[in-house]
Amino acid sequence: MSSEVSAIRQLIEDWRAAVRASDVPRIVSYYAEDIVAFDAILQLQFKGRDAYQKHWQACTEMCKGPMTFDIAELQIHADQQVAFAHYLCHCGGTGPDGKPLNQDNILASPDGLWFDPEGRLWIQTDMSGSQLSSGPFGNNQMLVADPRTGELKRFLTGPLGCEVTGIAATPDFRTLFINIQHPGEGSTADNLLSTWPDGPGRRPRSATVVITREDGRRLL
Structure with missing residues (x-):
């Protein structure tokens, strides 16, 4: 494993720890100022770190309980000029008024x-x-x-x-x-x-x- 790949792997692990701790300032500290992010809720596209920080803040407020944030199948390609990482992320949380599954919302497949x-x-x-x-x-x-x-x-x-x-x-x-x-x-x-x-x-x-x-x- 090259030193570049090792450094990127550690950055991703540190970022994951920040997410699990719901530490929004630390989460967004890993992003570039001009980041363009595509996410799963609200307006879907966020331009700039400030806009994405507000989104992260809203997400952590919705999930006030224990946070699940696991990374699987991490693949990193890097050299001294450019790097690319791809992974599957399992993200979830529990709110204070979380509702259990019942006959109106249970599902399979x-x-x-x-x-x-x-x-x-x-x-x-x-x-x-x-x-x-x-x-x-x-x-x-x-x-x-x-x-x-x-x-x-x-x-x-x-x-x-x-x-x-x-x-x-x-x-x-x-x-x-x-x-x-x-x-x-x-x-x-x-x-x-x-x-x-x-x-x-x-x-x-x-x-x-x-x-x-x-x-x-x-x-x-």
């Missing part, structure tokens, strides 16, 4: 993930056919998580045997589009496990669902 423009995380599940409609998880579903409040709630449940996949919204967030894929998985001509979306006597088929409110207001 998250597959599709989408951050909407306001920072909410939409989660679409894709359990294997052997798991569907058995045990605690039921059918595949779509949930939404609000990083500001720490709430995670089920938004919809898909029909039997389906995968919920793909999501898009209109700019005014009054209309949401999602896809229901392969409903009735495992069906045969003599034994239809689902008749979605056309109803009794019809074969199941994939379809796009358009979601609006009856009063025409924003969905969230």
